[in-house]
Amino acid sequence: MSAQPAETPDSARASLEALRTEIAKAVVGQDPAVTGLVVALLCRGHVLLEGVPGVAKTLLVRALAASLELDTKRVQFTPDLMPSDVTGSLVYDARTAEFSFQPGPVFTNLLLADEINRTPPKTQASLLEAMEERQVTVDGTPRPLPDPFLVAATQNPVEYEGTYPLPEAQLDRFLLKLTVPLPSREDEIGVLTRHAEGFNPRDLHAAGLRPAAGPADLEAARAAVAKTSVSAEITGYVVDICRATRESPSLTLGVSPRGATALLSTARAWAWLTGRDYVTPDDVKALALPTLRHRIQLRPEAEMEGVTADSVITATLAHVPVPR
Numbered sequence: 001m002s003a004q005p006a007e008t009p010d011s012a013r014a015s016l017e018a019l020r021t022e023i024a025k026a027v028v029g030q031d032p033a034v035t036g037l038v039v040a041l042l043c044r045g046h047v048l049l050e051g052v053p054g055v056a057k058t059l060l061v062r063a064l065a066a067s068l069e070l071d072t073k074r075v076q077f078t079p080d081l082m083p084s085d086v087t088g089s090l091v092y093d094a095r096t097a098e099f100s101f102q103p104g105p106v107f108t109n110l111l112l113a114d115e116i117n118r119t120p121p122k123t124q125a126s127l128l129e130a131m132e133e134r135q136v137t138v139d140g141t142p143r144p145l146p147d148p149f150l151v152a153a154t155q156n157p158v159e160y161e162g163t164y165p166l167p168e169a170q171l172d173r174f175l176l177k178l179t180v181p182l183p184s185r186e187d188e189i190g191v192l193t194r195h196a197e198g199f200n201p202r203d204l205h206a207a208g209l210r211p212a213a214g215p216a217d218l219e220a221a222r223a224a225v226a227k228t229s230v231s232a233e234i235t236g237y238v239v240d241i242c243r244a245t246r247e248s249p250s251l252t253l254g255v256s257p258r259g260a261t262a263l264l265s266t267a268r269a270w271a272w273l274t275g276r277d278y279v280t281p282d283d284v285k286a287l288a289l290p291t292l293r294h295r296i297q298l299r300p301e302a303e304m305e306g307v308t309a310d311s312v313i314t315a316t317l318a319h320v321p322v323p324r
Contacts, residue, residue: 012224016038025063026199027060029186034060043269044148044222047174048171050177062201065112066209067211068213071108073110073111081119083122087106109148109149127173153174176291230278237320239260249302252299263292
């Protein structure tokens with residue numbers, strides 16, 4: 001049975017703020033990524049975390065799970081992983097002479113898909129229905145997934161041997177693509193200091209992480225986000241940004257209408273998190289990069305010239321008129 005909703009939106013916001021504090025006990029200096037995960041929870045979206053090995057991508061998701069009163073499972077994606085290893089399968093029971101469904105790890109609230117680009121497209125595609133429809137169909141029978149349900153996938157951007165890049169259709173299923181950068185010198189000193197003091201990333205309970213929010217807080221927060229007002233000018237601004245990417249000479253693929261709705265959703269969640277019940281152009285700008293960077297495709301000649309997805313979006317934001 002689900003918990004009772006939080007009494008007020010303010011208490012739900014306070015719980016989500018406490019969530020950031022709890023995660024900071026384990027992860028140093030990745031505040032934008034933490035905020036992105038919270039935004040995704042509010043928008044019922046999924047997150048792709050990209051960063052070089054050793055920047056705490058997996059630890060970040062594990063810390064989020066430890067700070068939430070939610071069920072969580074982890075899948076290490078490998079070349080020999082089968083779709084049924086993720087979704088589940090029918091198992092024959094010799095005692096009853098019948099087939100019964102054995103749920104896979106996708107039947108959870110928070111699924112950590114570790115190194116998702118190391119598994120073949122067939123297995124990657126097994127997550128498409130789960131991410132979009134929030135259900136799994138096996139032997140013609142749809143089986144709903146728990147609510148909330150979030151896929152947090154990680155991938156390494158520098159090592160491509162033995163990997164299978166995610167196709168555009170699957171990238172578009174992720175609400176946000178968050179880059180996890182190398183820490184600053186001060187943050188890296190903080191990491192080493194914690195380890196010298198006995199911090200064990202495999203034992204987050206010993207590090208002091210405790211659940212700070214649960215399903216009731218998310219339910220109340222999502223209801224409050226849905227009431228955050230969006231003016232016609234802001235809607236037009238979002239559309240103008242997305243349409244401008246489709247006309248960029250550096251791109252072969254611009255942002256789709258699904259990307260526009262995603263940007264509007266994340267901007268509303270960010271506006272509510274910052275304590276407002278209305279969206280401003282700054283909210284749209286703040287979430288434009290993580291929401292749109294994986295929804296565009298660069299021309300090969302632009303890539304050779306050093307153009308990046310982030311630079312195209314940044315230039316687009318600079319040129320599209322901001323509503324007053």
